[in-house]
Amino acid sequence: MAESHENLKLFRTWSSPYAMRAVQALKIKGLEYDAVFEDINNKSTSLLQYNPVHRKVPVLLHNGRPVCESLIILEYIDDTWNQPHPLLPHDPYQKAIARFWAKFGDDKLLPSVWRVFVAQGEEQREAAVAEAAGNLKLVEEQLKGKEFFGGERIGYLDIALGWMGNLVGILDEIAGIQLVTGEAFPELSAWIDRFAGHPAIKELWPPHDRMVDKFKAMREPHVKKSQHLVN
Structure with a gap:
């Protein structure tokens, strides 16, 4: 059963392979989240606010705090919800x-x-x-x-x-x-x-x-x- 997290949002597009990393990690961890689908040709003010440097997806919003860049998001997810399925090796x-x-x-x-x-x-x-x-x-x-x-x-x-x-x-x-x-x-x-x-x-x-x-x-x-x- 997926674990509920009311303050977890993922800004993504339907096709981005980078955003797909976050989608897959959240699924493996059993975490529920709200998906916010972006139009890259007409980016939302929220996306620009949460990722003002690169202005792109994915952005993971956890308790109002944004995490950007797909590989960094993977590590954040693993550090925050390490069990029962850690993604990175312990060594x-x-x-x-x-x-x-x-x-x-x-x-x-x-x-x-x-x-x-x-x-x-x-x-x-x-x-x-x-x-x-x-x-x-x-x-x-x-x-x-x-x-x-x-x-x-x-x-x-x-x-x-x-x-x-x-x-x-x-x-x-x-x-x-x-x-x-x-x-x-x-x-x-x-x-x-x-x-x-x-x-x-x-x-x-x-x-x-x-x-x-x-x-x-x-x-x-x-x-x-x-x-x-x-x-």
């Missing part, structure tokens, strides 16, 4: 390692996957795929002998890298590629299936068709730019 070294790979995911892996998605032309795509594959290999090595990055159950790093459970397949479908295959990345491919299909996670994903439409529109300017250069 300081293992905790530091989890934080390192979460940052690697945001700073290196996600941008490299995005470059594959928007690459135009064979040469550009081959270079982008090579870069992304190298980053994926490094991440896959962290899964050796484990069901989840957190061990036998979903933890902080699983949620931090959880965008792969939904976004990689959508990008593959739109761009006509297969970036994470069972043959090339057996551990990572199996983890994606386990994470995306986990009972606590699978009902949280945004509508597939709507996501495809959104990311097609995001890719279109790159396609048009390439066509313009060719013409």
Whole structure:
């Protein structure tokens, strides 16, 4: 049964993979909250008030106090409601390692996957795929002998890298590629299936068709730019 917290709100959008981290963590913790859906093109005064620096989602509001940035929100949730399902390891070294790979995911892996998605032309795509594959290999090595990055159950790093459970397949479908295959990345491919299909996670994903439409529109300017250069 979910634990009630009358003063817990999450400012999010329907599609943001960063906001989805907070959604997943709150679900795993069994915490009830009010979701405030934002229109990024017409941001509410509340969002701008609670996140005046970056002016973006997600923002977690707890007892009137805002917490910004998705990875920081994950740690706040875990520190505040640590039991019965801690997300971060107790051991300081293992905790530091989890934080390192979460940052690697945001700073290196996600941008490299995005470059594959928007690459135009064979040469550009081959270079982008090579870069992304190298980053994926490094991440896959962290899964050796484990069901989840957190061990036998979903933890902080699983949620931090959880965008792969939904976004990689959508990008593959739109761009006509297969970036994470069972043959090339057996551990990572199996983890994606386990994470995306986990009972606590699978009902949280945004509508597939709507996501495809959104990311097609995001890719279109790159396609048009390439066509313009060719013409």
